[in-house]
Amino acid sequence: xxxxxxxxxxxxGLPIREIIQISMDGPxxxxxxxxxxxEKLSEEFDDxxxxxxxxxxxxxxxxxxxxGATASGWDVSSLLSSLYYLFKDAPARREDYRRxxxxxxxxxxxxxxxxxxxxxxxx
Numbered sequence: 001x002x003x004x005x006x007x008x009x010x011x012x013g014l015p016i017r018e019i020i021q022i023s024m025d026g027p028x029x030x031x032x033x034x035x036x037x038x039e040k041l042s043e044e045f046d047d048x049x050x051x052x053x054x055x056x057x058x059x060x061x062x063x064x065x066x067x068g069a070t071a072s073g074w075d076v077s078s079l080l081s082s083l084y085y086l087f088k089d090a091p092a093r094r095e096d097y098r099r100x101x102x103x104x105x106x107x108x109x110x111x112x113x114x115x116x117x118x119x120x121x122x123x
Contacts (some may be wrong), residue, residue, distance in 0.1 A: 002036045016041070021051045023058070031055070080110035 011014050022034055034050070043049045053060045069076040084086065084107045087094050098104055 002040060005033075005037065006040070015044075017045050017048050019050065021053060021057065071091055077110065077112055080107065083107040085110045 006016065009019075019037075022030070022037060034052070036048050041050065087097065087106050094106060097106070
């Protein structure tokens with residue numbers, strides 16, 4: 001698997017030296033793969049280290065983001081929820097927003113247990 005990973009990364013033109021983290025499928029599924037990639041990187045590049053954020057990186061990052069938003073004291077969850085409902089049943093507002101911002105992306109419905117998504121429509 002490491003051989004295929006290296007081939008895919010090298011053929012894509014991505015600099016393997018700049019990998020910082022490998023996401024995993026779940027508990028103990030990819031630890032062997034992680035350790036082999038880590039060893040290969042340390043053999044080829046002395047100054048390259050992988051960040052180990054556990055067996056489920058999405059949960060770790062999700063909880064970190066949620067904790068940071070809570071610590072800010074800004075009540076971000078209410079803001080995100082309110083933004084969705086501001087445009088939900090208001091076609092005139094949506095039209096004005098799109099015309100003024102020249103952007104077609106509208107806020108998605110906020111879900112408190114899902115702070116992060118695999119894609120960001122605002123980018």
